[in-house]
Amino acid sequence: MDARSSGVNGAAILGFGHLGRPLAEALYQQGCAVAALKRRLTSDDICLPIALEAADLNAPEVWTQPFWAEHWAGKATWFCLLPPSAVADYADVIGRWLALAERFQVAHIVYGSSIGVYGGAVRDCDENTPPQPDTESARKVLAAEQLMWTSAVPNVSLLRLGGLYAAERHPLYSLLRRPSARAPHAPANMLHRDRAVAALLAAAGHPSGRLIRNVVETPHPSRLDFYRREAVKLGVAVPEFDLDDHSGGKKVYSLWAAADECSSWPEAT
Numbered sequence: 427m428d429a430r431s432s433g434v435n436g437a438a439i440l441g442f443g444h445l446g447r448p449l450a451e452a453l454y455q456q457g458c459a460v461a462a463l464k465r466r467l468t469s470d471d472i473c474l475p476i477a478l479e480a481a482d483l484n485a486p487e488v489w490t491q492p493f494w495a496e497h498w499a500g501k502a503t504w505f506c507l508l509p510p511s512a513v514a515d516y517a518d519v520i521g522r523w524l525a526l527a528e529r530f531q532v533a534h535i536v537y538g539s540s541i542g543v544y545g546g547a548v549r550d551c552d553e554n555t556p557p558q559p560d561t562e563s564a565r566k567v568l569a570a571e572q573l574m575w576t577s578a579v580p581n582v583s584l585l586r587l588g589g590l591y592a593a594e595r596h597p598l599y600s601l602l603r604r605p606s607a608r609a610p611h612a613p614a615n616m617l618h619r620d621r622a623v624a625a626l627l628a629a630a631g632h633p634s635g636r637l638i639r640n641v642v643e644t645p646h647p648s649r650l651d652f653y654r655r656e657a658v659k660l661g662v663a664v665p666e667f668d669l670d671d672h673s674g675g676k677k678v679y680s681l682w683a684a685a686d687e688c689s690s691w692p693e694a695t
Contacts, residue, residue: 441507461497499530507538510566534581534633548674581633588617588642601665610650610667612675640680
């Protein structure tokens with residue numbers, strides 16, 4: 427997906443972390459002007475060719491800082507990749523951010539949401555499946571989705587992403603710290619970070635009113651098979667699983683076969 431050919435001439439990113447940074451790099455490499463915001467700058471950020479600011483979103487005065495007008499106004503597409511754990515009051519932060527988007531007449535909001543909104547019950551989930559969040563974080567994500575959905579921004583794309591993984595930040599490492607991992611036979615609803623970036627770019631280039639997409643790799647391996655495969659690729663030990671644990675879990679699909687290819691996305695009705 428080329429940002430210029432898709433009409434993404436300017437983009438701003440809230441949440442410049444594991445997913446936000448590679449997204450910003452991809453947008454810049456495609457000729458898109460990029461602004462972004464993170465909690466604090468590091469030495470790796472100094473020479474990045476984007477308008478990167480550091481601010482504490484918990485501070486009320488952040489919303490009147492000049493960088494919003496200087497660098498975010500005029501960017502037609504705004505991404506939200508901020509997790510609930512990053513701030514004290516997620517709904518308040520998202521609400522204030524959306525108010526700025528409406529004030530600056532932003533054309534398109536793209537939210538990196540989570541399949542966690544479907545909860546953990548054993549069932550098949552597609553975009554028509556009612557959310558049943560069963561954690562506080564997932565409830566906050568669903569509330570943020572609803573704020574965006576009812577905002578005055580003309581185009582809102584909610585991408586419910588599977589569990590993210592990449593070589594340098596992989597959930598496998600947390601499993602290796604446990605004596606025994608649960609649910610080896612449950613489906614793995616995973617998504618490589620590169621595919622997540624591709625899906626975000628595709629969504630940005632295809633504003634379609636109100637849109638929800640699940641973005642998960644298929645077919646679904648079992649958790650045991652997924653982590654065994656990844657351990658071999660990374661050259662680390664295979665995590666120990668409780669093989670007698672036959673508990674299941676949800677299996678998330680998209681009604682559109684290639685959710686990271688905008689050519690497969692019909693126009694919203």
